[in-house]
Amino acid sequence: MKLNDRPYENWHEGLTIRGVMDYMHFTWPKLVVKVNGQLVWPEDYGNVVLKEDDDLKIHHLLGGG
Amino acid sequence: MIRMCDLPRYADADMEEIKKMKEAHVVLNQITYEPKALYRGYTDKRLKIDVSDNSVSILDIPQEVKEKFTGGKGYCLRYLWDSVNPQTRWDSPENAITMSAGPVAGITQYGGTGKCLVCTISPMTDIPIDSNVGGYFGPFLKFSGFDMIELTGKAKEDVIIVIDGNKGIISVEKAPLEHRDAHILGEELTAMYAEDENDRKNVAVVCSGSAAEHCNLSMLNFTFYDPKRNVVRLKQAGRGGIGRVFADKRIKALVCRFKGVKANLNDVYDIKILNKDGLKFHREVATLDNKQNAMRKSGTAYSLQTLSDYDILPTHNYKYGGTEKVSEMKAEVWQEKWLTQGGADGCWYGCSMACAKTADHFLLKTGPYKGCRVCVDGPEYESAAGLGPNCGITDPQVILELNFYCDTYGIDTISYGTMTAFLMECYENGILNKERTGGLELVWGNAEADLELLHLIARNEGFGKIGALGSHKQKAYFAEQGWGDMDFMNDIAMEQKGLEYSEYSSKESLAQQGGYGLTNKGPQHDEAWLIFMDQVNNQIPTFDDKAEALYYYPMFRTWFGLLGLCKLPWNDIVPADNSLRDEPAKVPEHVDNYLDLYYGVTGVKIDRDDMIRMSERVYNFQRIFNIRLGKGLRRNDAIPYRSQGPVTEEEYLSRQERYDRQLVELVGKTAEEVQAMSLQEKMAATRSYRESEYEKLIDAVYPKRGWTLNGVPTVAHLKELGMDLPELLEIVEPLQDVQP
Numbered sequence: 001m002k003l004n005d006r007p008y009e010n011w012h013e014g015l016t017i018r019g020v021m022d023y024m025h026f027t028w029p030k031l032v033v034k035v036n037g038q039l040v041w042p043e044d045y046g047n048v049v050l051k052e053d054d055d056l057k058i059h060h061l062l063g064g065g
Numbered sequence: 066m067i068r069m070c071d072l073p074r075y076a077d078a079d080m081e082e083i084k085k086m087k088e089a090h091v092v093l094n095q096i097t098y099e100p101k102a103l104y105r106g107y108t109d110k111r112l113k114i115d116v117s118d119n120s121v122s123i124l125d126i127p128q129e130v131k132e133k134f135t136g137g138k139g140y141c142l143r144y145l146w147d148s149v150n151p152q153t154r155w156d157s158p159e160n161a162i163t164m165s166a167g168p169v170a171g172i173t174q175y176g177g178t179g180k181c182l183v184c185t186i187s188p189m190t191d192i193p194i195d196s197n198v199g200g201y202f203g204p205f206l207k208f209s210g211f212d213m214i215e216l217t218g219k220a221k222e223d224v225i226i227v228i229d230g231n232k233g234i235i236s237v238e239k240a241p242l243e244h245r246d247a248h249i250l251g252e253e254l255t256a257m258y259a260e261d262e263n264d265r266k267n268v269a270v271v272c273s274g275s276a277a278e279h280c281n282l283s284m285l286n287f288t289f290y291d292p293k294r295n296v297v298r299l300k301q302a303g304r305g306g307i308g309r310v311f312a313d314k315r316i317k318a319l320v321c322r323f324k325g326v327k328a329n330l331n332d333v334y335d336i337k338i339l340n341k342d343g344l345k346f347h348r349e350v351a352t353l354d355n356k357q358n359a360m361r362k363s364g365t366a367y368s369l370q371t372l373s374d375y376d377i378l379p380t381h382n383y384k385y386g387g388t389e390k391v392s393e394m395k396a397e398v399w400q401e402k403w404l405t406q407g408g409a410d411g412c413w414y415g416c417s418m419a420c421a422k423t424a425d426h427f428l429l430k431t432g433p434y435k436g437c438r439v440c441v442d443g444p445e446y447e448s449a450a451g452l453g454p455n456c457g458i459t460d461p462q463v464i465l466e467l468n469f470y471c472d473t474y475g476i477d478t479i480s481y482g483t484m485t486a487f488l489m490e491c492y493e494n495g496i497l498n499k500e501r502t503g504g505l506e507l508v509w510g511n512a513e514a515d516l517e518l519l520h521l522i523a524r525n526e527g528f529g530k531i532g533a534l535g536s537h538k539q540k541a542y543f544a545e546q547g548w549g550d551m552d553f554m555n556d557i558a559m560e561q562k563g564l565e566y567s568e569y570s571s572k573e574s575l576a577q578q579g580g581y582g583l584t585n586k587g588p589q590h591d592e593a594w595l596i597f598m599d600q601v602n603n604q605i606p607t608f609d610d611k612a613e614a615l616y617y618y619p620m621f622r623t624w625f626g627l628l629g630l631c632k633l634p635w636n637d638i639v640p641a642d643n644s645l646r647d648e649p650a651k652v653p654e655h656v657d658n659y660l661d662l663y664y665g666v667t668g669v670k671i672d673r674d675d676m677i678r679m680s681e682r683v684y685n686f687q688r689i690f691n692i693r694l695g696k697g698l699r700r701n702d703a704i705p706y707r708s709q710g711p712v713t714e715e716e717y718l719s720r721q722e723r724y725d726r727q728l729v730e731l732v733g734k735t736a737e738e739v740q741a742m743s744l745q746e747k748m749a750a751t752r753s754y755r756e757s758e759y760e761k762l763i764d765a766v767y768p769k770r771g772w773t774l775n776g777v778p779t780v781a782h783l784k785e786l787g788m789d790l791p792e793l794l795e796i797v798e799p800l801q802d803v804q805p
Contacts, residue, residue, distance in 0.1 A: 041644075
């Protein structure tokens with residue numbers, strides 16, 4: 001599986017988007033998430049199970065006042 | 066939780082004392098004028114006051130200047146250029162302080178529309194500094210008939226300048242009795258120039274604080290009166306030592322009174338456009354802010370814990386990117402224990418984002434106001450991060466106390482935090498010791514010593530005199546004394562061009578290293594904040610990608626400063642369907658809102674390319690201004706190694722797995738080679754790689770910006786922008802073929 005175009009080494013059966021976020025400590029409130037180019041809404045982060053060859057993008061929007 | 070509805074109002078100022086102060090004023094010059102009404106966001110007038118002879122001039126702003134420089138920062142730089150010469154330094158009488166709010170500033174329909182830009186030649190960088198600030202002065206100045214104000218000369222005694230925009234009176238007055246610290250001076254002048262209590266909201270004060278006479282880190286406070294709290298609030302034009310220039314001119318304060326703020330004082334082209342976009346924006350804030358950044362609850366300090374999670378929160382002078390102790394200052398702590406909830410905390414009318422939070426009736430434990438209960442504006446993220454974890458401090462009580470004293474003394478919290486972190490690392494490394502600091506034990510997390518340093522700076526006593534210099538001059542002083550190795554101090558002092566870094570650790574983002582290093586004024590994040598795009602999202606992996614980002618974002622964000630806009634409503638709230646847009650990082654719908662606002666105010670239709678062009682004109686002008694003053698070339702864009710990689714062994718070891726892996730994945734070593742390398746060899750290889758990457762980045766960015774590899778705007782690019790002005794060509798033409 002790829003996360004933001006980098007190999008993701010902690011993939012396992014049943015891994016969800018929420019699981020990736022927890023593992024990576026992705027706590028930023030404004031995210032754009034896509035699996036294989038398809039947008040996923042926040043309410044589905046815990047439901048979407050990732051496959052070993054999925055292309056996951058978790059893009060953080062900018063900050064910096 | 067502290068709720069606005071439960072908050073006791075602050076006590077009134079002593080009007081008898083204020084009467085005495087007013088009676089002690091001596092009017093040095095007073096003029097009357099007919100305030101020119103705004104038309105489509107502009108008055109096309111500028112106010113020039115020379116405090117050497119107290120002359121007051123009202124001058125036209127020509128159409129050509131408007132077309133090329135737009136307003137705000139553009140006007141500030143244009144007229145600063147005209148006032149100075151290549152030999153001008155910060156304390157030269159001809160150095161001007163210029164302030165301008167921009168054509169959109171002062172509308173009340175959309176959030177973040179009250180910003181004022183301030184420029185001067187900085188005592189820290191010796192080049193132009195620009196700083197943006199909220200509060201009411203910028204819009205009030207416009208409504209009083211002026212697109213900008215320019216202050217030059219040096220007064221013989223302390224003066225205040227008073228503009229009454231309703232009566233059309235401008236006076237320069239000797240003012241000997243008022244206090245210097247901003248939280249008191251702001252109250253005194255607000256009460257003094259308001260006709261009654263209801264009128265206090267119509268008075269805006271610009272002042273510094275008691276440290277400004279001797280501290281290079283001094284800033285300007287811009288006030289607004291908060292009728293619900295019955296207190297004067299302080300916002301800061303923080304960066305670059307503008308307060309020092311203000312005090313050097315012996316200007317104690319600048320006051321503008323204007324009564325009658327209403328929806329269309331800008332006499333805009335089409336107010337329906339402003340109403341439509343404003344309504345859309347307010348709905349977004351109302352429905353989405355709680356799910357996104359919760360700016361209305363904790364202001365910009367919401368992000369402290371989060372940035373620590375991403376290894377970005379500067380900790381112990383940027384050695385590390387976070388600390389477990391940050392949980393002591395996470396958003397919920399500020400919301401529940403310290404910051405008043407439910408106030409209308411916008412720093413200009415109509416801003417529903419309301420991120421200007423306060424800690425109310427805060428009990429001070431140190432310093433000249435020990436035992437007093439005060440209103441602390443903030444902390445903003447930058448203040449909390451710099452005064453906090455960067456110095457090893459995570460106690461909100463201490464951070465708020467430091468924040469309060471910085472503000473009232475007139476000291477920039479960002480520079481103070483970053484500089485103190487440097488001093489603490491010097492202390493930890495034996496460059497400083499108790500004898501050299503006069504007893505201050507500046508070890509990580511020593512809040513008592515930190516606060517005492519701040520008070521010493523304000524009093525200009527002891528080691529405070531060294532503290533007042535800022536990191537750049539401190540390095541030279543410590544080296545001269547034989548206390549420390551200059552190479553090491555150059556590595557760890559987080560300053561560039563003389564200005565201290567703002568509060569993001571950029572080690573793992575090459576683009577952000579450029580976002581700091583390739584700025585005009587010095588390392589402030591308001592040009593390009595690219596850490597997430599680069600470090601986390603991996604969206605800009607190539608040099609071309611990074612160069613494009615370091616072209617687009619600085620230009621886009623410069624535009625806010627031309628128009629008088631706050632950046633926060635652009636991307637600290639985003640539309641619910643922003644994810645569906647092609648480039649969500651740019652928040653395209655909000656960019657379209659800004660194009661609408663510009664059209665709605667001025668009647669001039671522009672597209673996204675025009676927006677970037679408007680900024681490019683001013684951005685290149687500022688670059689050439691730097692060159693005119695002896696900087697602005699590639700060598701001036703070098704950055705301290707601490708911003709690029711691990712300087713010390715403990716830094717490397719703290720993230721050894723990452724750095725070792727990068728030696729394989731990025732530098733090209735084999736795993737076996739890395740295993741055989743000593744720590745010092747690994748650090749040297751890491752450093753060599755990272756420093757060469759930064760040079761390659763510059764090679765990619767400069768041409769993208771239309772500059773030579775030495776960082777000089779090309780004649781062809783200036784022609785393309787319509788900026789082939791004779792005074793600019795005179796500077797850049799001889800440098801076109803000069804190699805770096």
